[in-house]
Amino acid sequence: MNISGSGHISAGEHNERISISGSGRVDGNIRCIALHCSGSVRGEGNITCSEDVRVSGSAHFNKSVDADVVSVSGSVKVGGDVTAKTAIKISGSFGCGGSLKASLLSCSGAVDIGGEAEADEVRISGRINCAGLLNAEKIDIRMDGFNINSKIGSIGGSEIKIHNDRKGEKISRLPLLSKLVGAGGKIIVDELIEGDIVAIECVKAPRVVGRVIAIGADCEIDLVQYSEEIEIHPDAKVEKIEKI
Numbered sequence: 608m609n610i611s612g613s614g615h616i617s618a619g620e621h622n623e624r625i626s627i628s629g630s631g632r633v634d635g636n637i638r639c640i641a642l643h644c645s646g647s648v649r650g651e652g653n654i655t656c657s658e659d660v661r662v663s664g665s666a667h668f669n670k671s672v673d674a675d676v677v678s679v680s681g682s683v684k685v686g687g688d689v690t691a692k693t694a695i696k697i698s699g700s701f702g703c704g705g706s707l708k709a710s711l712l713s714c715s716g717a718v719d720i721g722g723e724a725e726a727d728e729v730r731i732s733g734r735i736n737c738a739g740l741l742n743a744e745k746i747d748i749r750m751d752g753f754n755i756n757s758k759i760g761s762i763g764g765s766e767i768k769i770h771n772d773r774k775g776e777k778i779s780r781l782p783l784l785s786k787l788v789g790a791g792g793k794i795i796v797d798e799l800i801e802g803d804i805v806a807i808e809c810v811k812a813p814r815v816v817g818r819v820i821a822i823g824a825d826c827e828i829d830l831v832q833y834s835e836e837i838e839i840h841p842d843a844k845v846e847k848i849e850k851i
Contacts, residue, residue: 656675682699809824
């Protein structure tokens with residue numbers, strides 16, 4: 608099904624790929640193979656695709672989105688949950704009012720999540736706000752030197768890196784920090800950062816727990832608990848350190 612200019616998609620089962628060039632509206636809950644939009648689209652119901660949802664421009668879906676891949680160039684807002692079996696790839700801005708689940712979350716720009724986020728791997732370049740737990744095996748948040756505040760409820764994972772690339776400047780000459788982070792806005796964590804390997808800078812958090820921990824410049828941490836190895840940048844503020 609192809610729509611050029613402006614048009615609308617009726618609710619129901621659509622055993623086909625839907626393509627909208629211009630502006631489109633989805634009137635209710637739909638199931639289809641794929642939804643591709645070049646321009647703008649507004650969805651009033653749940654969007655379920657066996658393949659991908661792809662938006663070049665802007666999209667506003669009032670309820671939930673479930674697809675194999677969600678790909679956005681521009682901006683998208685989802686009122687409910689977002690589930691992608693394979694990946695969510697965002698170039699621009701992305702927001703969902705509910706929770707997010709994907710194998711890969713990759714975003715260059717800004718991400719706002721109203722609930723929790725769960726993935727195998729998270730790669731963020733820019734800003735991220737997550738009201739609940741951000742949980743993934745590998746988390747890499749790069750703030751790219753922007754003066755941007757981000758806020759996350761809690762962070763959990765096997766390998767957690769948060770850094771701010773300052774035109775290639777390394778955050779420390781300490782070997783562990785250089786190895787784990789490599790380069791480095793402020794991320795405010797409400798409760799806890801917990802992982803096996805944790806390397807962070809420009810983070811404010813009440814508690815950080817891990818096996819190997821590197822606390823970089825501009826961090827403000829109340830309590831750091833480690834089991835094997837720790838390094839702390841001289842410009843970091845850590846109130847208490849415990850070996851567990």
